[in-house]
């Protein structure tokens with residue numbers, strides 16, 4: 001049997017038992033965007049790590065090394081954001097094949113340091129090793145959050161309203177444009193969403209300070225996949241409405257020009273790094289209004305948490321369709 005037979009998440013479930021030997025200080029281990037552990041103070045520490053692998057996550061020749069460095073930080077900071085935390089320190093591991101020039105690596109580090117300076121993060125260390133063929137960049141980030149503010153995937157309650165802090169599907173369209181270089185003009189927002197995702201750290205802090213925000217995750221694999229983690233960890237279900245999906249004007253234009261379905265992009269496109277959150281319905285409207293006041297952008301309402309144990313989407317005519325948990329694997333665009 002190979003990893004692909006059970007998938008990344010099937011594998012994680014298999015190794016999840018027996019990982020915790022000393023539970024005393026652990027609030028959350030495997031199964032969330034970051035691990036959460038108690039400290040001596042009333043703050044919890046957060047630790048997350050994410051890896052970018054050449055030919056899996058990026059094409060070296062088609063990527064600016066500066067942006068690659070920034071993105072390797074951003075994907076980790078996004079996981080701290082999803083916990084409601086403040087990011088504080090980072091470690092950087094790189095595996096470097098002979099075919100990578102020093103100039104390229106220095107540009108990667110300029111990008112990493114640019115991102116670190118932007119979000120006030122120390123780089124405390126890492127590891128450097130050779131690689132046979134592919135460049136690998138692994139970053140780990142430490143953050144902190146007050147113990148009573150931690151946002152978990154497992155907190156969603158039936159009846160909660162589901163929100164996203166930004167547009168969905170832009171990044172996947174940006175990747176398509178990069179792979180088909182001739183089509184890119186006029187779609188800078190989409191390309192930018194893919195190359196330079198912005199971690200929603202401030203949005204995560206805002207959500208964490210609202211006691212009525214019950215759960216959160218960042219959208220790394222795609223709405224259907226990441227919402228799947230929330231409903232699994234919360235033992236719930238979810239319903240999303242196609243006509244409420246936050247689809248940008250550029251994504252609409254892109255899809256109509258090239259004949260794609262924007263709903264599929266929003267449901268299944270990954271790497272948007274917005275935050276999905278679930279909110280007590282009695283406070284949803286007020287929190288969305290506060291969010292708009294603070295950030296000058298909407299908190300997009302997409303649907304609600306249900307007891308169905310699965311994700312369903314509702315089309316414009318009211319038809320209800322189940323989404324397979326592996327929906328993003330079947331992404332056909």
Ligand code: ADP
Nearest residue numbers: 012015029030031032033034035049050079220
């Ligand atoms: P994210 O997309 O937010 O980075 P992942 O889906 O990568 O989260 O990981 C889900 C959970 O599984 C996390 O708690 C992560 O730490 C854990 N995890 C992933 N890979 C491994 C591994 N090889 N060994 C142990 N835990 C893992």
Ligand code: MG
Nearest residue numbers: 033079218220
């Ligand atoms: Mg995540």
